[in-house]
Amino acid sequence: MGNRTLYLHVGQGKTGTSFIQATLAHAAQALDEAGIHYPDLRPAHRRARQDRRHWGTNGGNGVEFARADVDDVVPEGTGRILVSWEGFYRALAVDAGVEMRPDVRLGAARFQAITDRLRRFCARNDVGRVEIILFLRNPVGQRVARYLQSVKGQGATRDIEAAFAEAPDLSEELALLTRPIDLPDPHLHVFNYDVHKADLMAPIAGVLGVGREIFAGDAGRQVNRSLSSAEVEMALAWNESLGQTAAPLTVALCDEVPATGQARLAPSRAAQEGLMARLAGQVEQVNACLPEGERLWADYVEPPGDGEEVTVTRAYLRGLGRVVGQFNARQGVELQAFRTQNALLQLRCALLEKQAGQAGPLLEAARSEMRALAAMPGGEDKAADLAPHLERLAGAMGR
Known part of the structure; x- marks a missing residue:
């Protein structure tokens, strides 16, 4: 033992x-x-x-x-x-x-x-x-x-x-x-x-x-x-x-x-x-x-009335506004991350299909989306996660 x-x-x-x-x-x-x-x-x-x-x-x-x-x-x-x-x-x-x-x-x-x-x-x-x-x-x-x-x-x-x-x-x-x-x-x-x-x-x-x-x-x-x-x-x-x-x-x-x-x-x-x-x-x-x-017991609670009045403080309203704003910002980051991933996918498909004429503009589009993501508050980490994929694709093009 x-x-x-x-x-x-x-x-x-x-x-x-x-x-x-x-x-x-x-x-x-x-x-x-x-x-x-x-x-x-x-x-x-x-x-x-x-x-x-x-x-x-x-x-x-x-x-x-x-x-x-x-x-x-x-x-x-x-x-x-x-x-x-x-x-x-x-x-x-x-x-x-x-x-x-x-x-x-x-x-x-x-x-x-x-x-x-x-x-x-x-x-x-x-x-x-x-x-x-x-x-x-x-x-x-x-x-x-x-x-x-x-x-x-x-x-x-x-x-x-x-x-x-x-x-x-x-x-x-x-x-x-x-x-x-x-x-x-x-x-x-x-x-x-x-x-x-x-x-x-x-x-x-x-x-x-x-x-x-x-x-x-x-x-x-x-x-x-x-x-x-x-x-x-x-x-x-x-x-x-x-x-x-x-x-x-x-x-x-x-x-x-x-x-x-x-x-x-x-x-x-x-x-x-x-x-x-x-x-x-x-x-x-x-x-x-x-x-x-x-031991357990019956812990009955008086339910709130339908006409319950709600009083909140200024600190509460500031806090609520902050979390709603941060939520909206995160949604924006997720949307931009999706746009960046989509640009990378289009570039990869062009390389696989050997469409050299399209690959150049698609690479610039992917770089633009990546820059936009990295510039967003909270977007730096997601951009860092996606950056190696962009570097590999650019390397395959010699660029």
């Missing part, structure tokens, strides 16, 4: 995961000094192109397991490793035999591959014990949060009443709580998000065996806040017009525009009670596996 301990924070989603990951990234050096290694697992080429903030707030360090084997070997003398990614939650549930719901975009084979990579990582790094940190959430709040995420990141246009009528069951939660977990000497620590949401890092510090003060200080910028009920109406309108391409706009709203204190979104009381009635048996089974202080 290995000598190292892996602490695995697995979510689930919508339990403050983005905040937790930003805090862990901010505290990486302090954790390392305490003997807990929170490694940056990105390949070298992506570390060079993404700043540390991106690593800390976009899936945690464990998101690399979704892409390929993680070949990193933890330095000698490091006895404890910490990895965080909410995708492990569903991967472990699939590994325990849960069938995938039809609304999950990744198939079961993809999640099974993630768990296989995790086992190989454990073997490669001499891990003999895995401490799994899992946050669950009360059913009503969890369903509201999942609905908000579908509006924010998936282009959803249905209302929240319909979302509650189709709410999933608790089979994934029950699988992790009741079935064997195929990792080295696994130990599961389960916390109710609604019990700890005022201080999510305290139970994590307890599992890690460090003082809460290790996570003191600013964890970085605001990340992934919830939409208010009024903002949902605005986001639904964006989705109806733009579909899933509106996602970057809504995500930017939640990352960069300050919250306004508007009412929390909730469906009718009847929809909430209907959800709890459907889940009653499974909630009882889940609670039988939890300590008394971490």
Whole structure:
């Protein structure tokens, strides 16, 4: 059996995961000094192109397991490793035999591959014990949060009443709580998000065996806040017009525009009670596996009234104007990148068909499109990615 301990924070989603990951990234050096290694697992080429903030707030360090084997070997003398990614939650549930719901975009084979990579990582790094940190959430709040995420990141246009009528069951939660977990000497620590949401890092510090003060200080910028009920109406309108391409706009709203204190979104009381009635048996089974202080309960929320008045600050309007402007600018960059790619494709076709007379003007057209792309704010990286293709084509022409 290995000598190292892996602490695995697995979510689930919508339990403050983005905040937790930003805090862990901010505290990486302090954790390392305490003997807990929170490694940056990105390949070298992506570390060079993404700043540390991106690593800390976009899936945690464990998101690399979704892409390929993680070949990193933890330095000698490091006895404890910490990895965080909410995708492990569903991967472990699939590994325990849960069938995938039809609304999950990744198939079961993809999640099974993630768990296989995790086992190989454990073997490669001499891990003999895995401490799994899992946050669950009360059913009503969890369903509201999942609905908000579908509006924010998936282009959803249905209302929240319909979302509650189709709410999933608790089979994934029950699988992790009741079935064997195929990792080295696994130990599961389960916390109710609604019990700890005022201080999510305290139970994590307890599992890690460090003082809460290790996570003191600013964890970085605001990340992934919830939409208010009024903002949902605005986001639904964006989705109806733009579909899933509106996602970057809504995500930017939640990352960069300050919250306004508007009412929390909730469906009718009847929809909430209907959800709890459907889940009653499974909630009882889940609670039988939890300590008394971490058990789930019916977290009913008063829905906002139809005549809700919305008051926003000047800072909010400035922030909203900024993210809309940046979204429009990004769309312009994408359009110009497409025009540049199209010019390169026309040039390549002319060379393949040995149409020398057309190749010269097409080369100049491609260079012109490339210059226009490079001159746009945010277009420099895309131009740099396309530049080698232009150089190869020009080289083939001796120009």
